[in-house]
Amino acid sequence: MRLSLILLVSALAFFSCSNGQGNQKIPVEQFEKKLADTKDAILLDVRTPGEFNERHLNNATNIDYNGSDFEQRIASLDKTKPVFVYCLSGGRSTGAANLLASKGFKNIYNMEGGILAWANAGKPVVGGAVADDASTMDTYLKSVTKDKLVLVDFNATWCGPCKKLKPIVEKLAKKHSALVELKAIDVDQNTALADAMHINSIPLLILYKQGKEVWRFMGLAAEQEVEKAILDNAK
Numbered sequence: 001m002r003l004s005l006i007l008l009v010s011a012l013a014f015f016s017c018s019n020g021q022g023n024q025k026i027p028v029e030q031f032e033k034k035l036a037d038t039k040d041a042i043l044l045d046v047r048t049p050g051e052f053n054e055r056h057l058n059n060a061t062n063i064d065y066n067g068s069d070f071e072q073r074i075a076s077l078d079k080t081k082p083v084f085v086y087c088l089s090g091g092r093s094t095g096a097a098n099l100l101a102s103k104g105f106k107n108i109y110n111m112e113g114g115i116l117a118w119a120n121a122g123k124p125v126v127g128g129a130v131a132d133d134a135s136t137m138d139t140y141l142k143s144v145t146k147d148k149l150v151l152v153d154f155n156a157t158w159c160g161p162c163k164k165l166k167p168i169v170e171k172l173a174k175k176h177s178a179l180v181e182l183k184a185i186d187v188d189q190n191t192a193l194a195d196a197m198h199i200n201s202i203p204l205l206i207l208y209k210q211g212k213e214v215w216r217f218m219g220l221a222a223e224q225e226v227e228k229a230i231l232d233n234a235k
Contacts, residue, residue, distance in 0.1 A: 023101040023108045025094065028121045031111040035084050042077055044085040046070075046096040047115075048158065051088065051188055055125040057118070065092040066158060071099070079105045086111035086118070088156065088188065089201050116187070116200040136196045145211030149180040149233060151226075154204040156188050161220040162203040168223045169205070172230060179234040180207075209233050 026034065035041055045056050046065035056062065063073045065087065077083070083105055087093040090113055097110040111118065119125060144150040153169050155162035166184075173182035187194040187202060207215040207229055215229040 022106055023097050023110070025090075025097070025110040025112050027112045028117050028123065031084065031086075031109060031118075032123060034109055038082050038084075040078075040081050042081050042083045044083055044096070045115075046085060046087050046092050053127065054188075054191065055115070055119075055127040057086065057115070058124065058126050060086075060126075065096045070096075071103075074100060074103065077105075079103070082107040082109065084109045084111070087114045088158075089114040089116050091160075092158070113200045116194060119191075119195045120198045120200055136192050140193055140197075141211055144183065144208040146181060146208075147210075148178070149214075149230060150208040151180050151182050151230065152206045152208065153182065153184045154187055154194070154199055154202050154206070155184060156186055156202055159202055165203045165205075165220055168221070169226060172223065172227055176227075176230055176234075180230050207233060 035043065043057060043060045045052050045060040045062045047056075047062070048064050048066070049062060052060075052062040063070060067073075083097075083100055085093045085096050085100070085108065087096070090111070093110050093114060097108045100108050113120075115125070144152060151169060151173065153162075153165065155166065169182055169184075173180055185193065187199060201218055203218075203220065205215075205217045205221055205226065206213055214233045217225065217229075
């Protein structure tokens with residue numbers, strides 16, 4: 001009994017050290033307030049330089065998480081200063097935050113939902129044209145209003161699950177070409193649309209029937225599930 005109690009306490013202590021104050025994932029509002037209230041904060045954008053140049057948070061430093069020199073560049077940062085990290089939707093920033101923690105950074109704040117969630121909350125960004133949401137949505141809805149079904153695949157080139165999903169939807173679109181048309185949209189290249197549709201996570205599949213959404217799946221969908229949605233809604 002005593003041994004079990006010791007093991008339980010040890011496990012709780014380990015969990016606390018691994019997921020405690022040092023590395024936190026926090027929502028947009030809390031991230032913004034904490035950043036504003038923190039002196040000498042390091043704001044780190046871990047997306048690609050192309051994504052960063054299109055739009056980013058004010059005063060952010062860009063270090064590409066998937067770049068070959070990521071570890072080398074973060075080594076030059078002051079580990080005693082709080083680090084606020086974000087990416088597009090939260091995937092890369094989570095990996096970056098965990099790596100920062102393993103390198104000895106003491107206080108890390110990872111923005112939940114990334115810059116997509118930030119923009120959807122109406123927060124300011126540097127760069128990027130101000131989009132007319134009504135016009136953007138009108139153009140999009142016209143593009144998905146067809147006689148047959150339209151399956152829209154929202155993705156990004158850096159997204160692992162998106163890469164796994166791509167051959168699945170392409171295979172199904174070819175197999176059921178008489179029933180459905182596939183439309184692939186890179187959210188990095190269509191940020192105005194992603195903002196207008198409040199997309200904060202990818203991959204995202206949306207199936208339309210004569211311009212009306214009839215099915216949606218967020219994440220890596222199974223082939224059978226996507227095919228079922230196509231066949232069920234083609235009736």
